[in-house]
Amino acid sequence: MNYNVTEKGYYGTFGGAYIPEMLYPNVENLRKNYLKVMAEPDFKAEFDQLLKDYVGRPSPLYFAKRLSEKYNTKVYLKREDLNHTGAHKVNNTIGQILMAKKLGKQRIIAETGAGQHGVATATVCALMGMDCVVYMGEIDIARQAPNVARMKMLGAEVRPALSGSKTLKDATNEAIRDWINNPVDTHYIIGSAIGPHPYPDMVTRFQSIISEEIKWQLKEKEGRENPDYVVACIGGGSNAAGTYYHFLHEEEVGIIAVEAAGKGINSGESAATSALGKEGVIHGCKTLLMQTNDGQITEPYSISAGLDYPGVGPLHAHLYKSGRGEFYSATDDEAMQSGLELTKLEGIIPAIESSHALAIFKHKTFKPDDVVVISLSGRGDKDLDNYIKYFNL
Amino acid sequence: MNRINQKMQEDKKLLSLYFTAGYPELNNTVKIIKDLEASGIDMIEIGLPFSDPLADGPTIQNSSTIALKNGMTTKLLFEQLKDIRKTVSIPLIIMGYFNPMLQYGVEAFCAKCAEIGIDGLIMPDLPLAVYQDEYEAIFKKHNLKNIFLITPQTSDERIKEIDNASDAFIYMVSSASVTGSKTGFGQEQTDYFERIASMNLKNPQIIGFGINNNETYTQATKETKGAIIGSAFIKHLTENGADTISDFVQKIR
Ligand SMILES: Cc1ncc(COP(=O)(O)O)c(C=O)c1O
Numbered sequence: 001m002n003y004n005v006t007e008k009g010y011y012g013t014f015g016g017a018y019i020p021e022m023l024y025p026n027v028e029n030l031r032k033n034y035l036k037v038m039a040e041p042d043f044k045a046e047f048d049q050l051l052k053d054y055v056g057r058p059s060p061l062y063f064a065k066r067l068s069e070k071y072n073t074k075v076y077l078k079r080e081d082l083n084h085t086g087a088h089k090v091n092n093t094i095g096q097i098l099m100a101k102k103l104g105k106q107r108i109i110a111e112t113g114a115g116q117h118g119v120a121t122a123t124v125c126a127l128m129g130m131d132c133v134v135y136m137g138e139i140d141i142a143r144q145a146p147n148v149a150r151m152k153m154l155g156a157e158v159r160p161a162l163s164g165s166k167t168l169k170d171a172t173n174e175a176i177r178d179w180i181n182n183p184v185d186t187h188y189i190i191g192s193a194i195g196p197h198p199y200p201d202m203v204t205r206f207q208s209i210i211s212e213e214i215k216w217q218l219k220e221k222e223g224r225e226n227p228d229y230v231v232a233c234i235g236g237g238s239n240a241a242g243t244y245y246h247f248l249h250e251e252e253v254g255i256i257a258v259e260a261a262g263k264g265i266n267s268g269e270s271a272a273t274s275a276l277g278k279e280g281v282i283h284g285c286k287t288l289l290m291q292t293n294d295g296q297i298t299e300p301y302s303i304s305a306g307l308d309y310p311g312v313g314p315l316h317a318h319l320y321k322s323g324r325g326e327f328y329s330a331t332d333d334e335a336m337q338s339g340l341e342l343t344k345l346e347g348i349i350p351a352i353e354s355s356h357a358l359a360i361f362k363h364k365t366f367k368p369d370d371v372v373v374i375s376l377s378g379r380g381d382k383d384l385d386n387y388i389k390y391f392n393l
Numbered sequence: 394m395n396r397i398n399q400k401m402q403e404d405k406k407l408l409s410l411y412f413t414a415g416y417p418e419l420n421n422t423v424k425i426i427k428d429l430e431a432s433g434i435d436m437i438e439i440g441l442p443f444s445d446p447l448a449d450g451p452t453i454q455n456s457s458t459i460a461l462k463n464g465m466t467t468k469l470l471f472e473q474l475k476d477i478r479k480t481v482s483i484p485l486i487i488m489g490y491f492n493p494m495l496q497y498g499v500e501a502f503c504a505k506c507a508e509i510g511i512d513g514l515i516m517p518d519l520p521l522a523v524y525q526d527e528y529e530a531i532f533k534k535h536n537l538k539n540i541f542l543i544t545p546q547t548s549d550e551r552i553k554e555i556d557n558a559s560d561a562f563i564y565m566v567s568s569a570s571v572t573g574s575k576t577g578f579g580q581e582q583t584d585y586f587e588r589i590a591s592m593n594l595k596n597p598q599i600i601g602f603g604i605n606n607n608e609t610y611t612q613a614t615k616e617t618k619g620a621i622i623g624s625a626f627i628k629h630l631t632e633n634g635a636d637t638i639s640d641f642v643q644k645i646r
Contacts, residue, residue: 021520024547
């Protein structure tokens with residue numbers, strides 16, 4: 001089985017570019033150029049240098065001793081939470097802003113759910129002196145206030161998405177509409193491994209630094225490059241795609257995805273796309289999608305703003321359908337408990353998104369000598385209010 | 394012959410109107426269509442509402458949200474239209490997004506359209522390449538015309554490709570925008586209209602997006618076969634209800 005994207009932008013039957021003609025010139029221009037630009041030595045050099053000196057990479061691969069003892073297996077945490085701006089999102093925004101410059105764009109737009117991608121975009125725009133507009137659902141603006149303040153301080157304009165469920169899906173609609181209205185000077189920095197081809201592949205490649213580092217870091221620590229499992233939470237799937245990338249074709253590495261079950265898969269308030277979704281088209285991409293029988297997109301729910309999306313990236317839909325990936329979902333409660341547990345055992349407060357990945361231990365038992373690498377995609381600073389409210393701290 | 398092709402041969406400028414099925418009321422689809430024909434409209438785009446209409450601005454988006462809340466579905470729309478050809482003879486086009494069509498089943502959707510007497514489809518997010526690779530044969534089998542969009546940014550080369558793939562008319566988006574966002578046409582649009590006119594395409598062009606009164610209608614149809622009005626008509630329906638359709642049409646031409 002092949003897990004790389006095809007020439008036409010498909011992973012198995014998923015992917016493609018289902019875009020209105022208004023977006024065609026921009027998306028086509030990107031499609032024709034992204035691999036070429038990414039291969040240019042000066043692009044690579046600048047990307048690598050910024051990841052090192054600005055983001056603080058490589059991010060540590062940390063052996064979580066007490067967590068390992070508790071679950072009687074060997075747990076490593078890939079510390080994306082230690083990146084500048086506090087999550088994996090910045091790997092992609094650094095790559096895409098350099099891409100935007102190469103393509104001659106001056107204005108940047110982005111969508112954001114938890115605000116992490118918005119902050120990471122506003123940050124690189126400040127760094128490069130580019131105009132930045134971030135679309136964010138009105139509900140997310142309320143539940144991720146510290147990140148809204150950060151974006152504003154960084155000079156970005158935060159525009160509320162007022163339509164639909166007023167969360168990530170709607171922010172993405174608004175960003176796409178902005179791009180339709182501003183086709184010449186603007187680049188759209190999509191924040192996850194979603195959207196029309198070539199976005200899922202481009203975002204995955206920028207995030208693939210995560211698994212590239214895991215390989216050599218694990219070699220140093222365990223004497224082997226391949227863990228037994230890699231585990232990540234999935235909103236749209238960018239931290240997961242980066243965590244899996246270099247292991248996709250290594251059959252001995254188990255690939256585990258954890259989605260947000262919200263209040264329970266069958267509660268009507270969930271974002272567990274692989275369990276609840278059917279093949280459909282969202283935001284320019286054919287993928288698994290939560291929808292009604294009539295093809296209307298359903299409003300998802302999760303306590304975590306970053307996982308509150310009714311689709312998954314096409315790579316993940318393919319991993320699910322082909323059986324290459326093992327898919328689980330964690331409820332709000334399971335995630336919150338797992339987040340608190342990591343805090344108490346290891347002194348690390350994770351983002352609620354990442355807490356979903358940690359909740360894997362509530363669903364799967366590993367062998368004592370299994371090496372399990374978990375993507376700790378972000379830190380919990382932005383979620384303190386939610387943790388405090390949830391646990392009455 | 395397909396009714397759209399026939400209409401294109403008439404020696405006049407065409408005015409086509411878009412409305413969202415199920416808006417403002419769930420069950421006035423047939424009434425709106427009949428009133429539009431009675432007011433002298435040449436062609437109608439019946440909007441099949443979608444939860445996430447990417448290419449539309451707030452006006453059509455909002456009408457879609459309300460239509461869905463009212464209970465509009467693909468099945469219901471087909472049910473409402475089942476006898477439409479007993480009374481209405483102008484071309485009817487369904488405009489919607491691809492996902493509802495995909496869930497209904499592309500083949501079943503097209504067959505149903507043919508049975509009802511729908512003449513064409515506009516699916517902005519079903520791109521040319523996917524259409525040609527996977528669905529063209531199905532559309533053709535049911536004598537449904539697929540209408541493609543072009544914009545001021547569409548390259549000449551791509552326009553020629555779209556012209557070759559089309560067999561009805563080309564939907565010329567007036568400016569770089571979602572529906573309902575621009576007011577009035579400036580030099581940039583006029584240049585674009587003239588540029589396309591000078592390409593001598595085999596398909597006639599009809600301009601949509603940003604037409605809201607007699608002035609913009611006249612500008613738009615100077616170089617082209619006709620114009621499509623969407624958001625401005627939806628606004629009229631919102632403000633005046635569905636009983637005053639001829640008032641709106643008289644203001645346009
Ligand atoms: C910390 C963190 N992890 C995970 C996600 C989910 O996104 P993705 O699935 O693209 O990694 C987000 C999104 O905002 C996030 O902020």
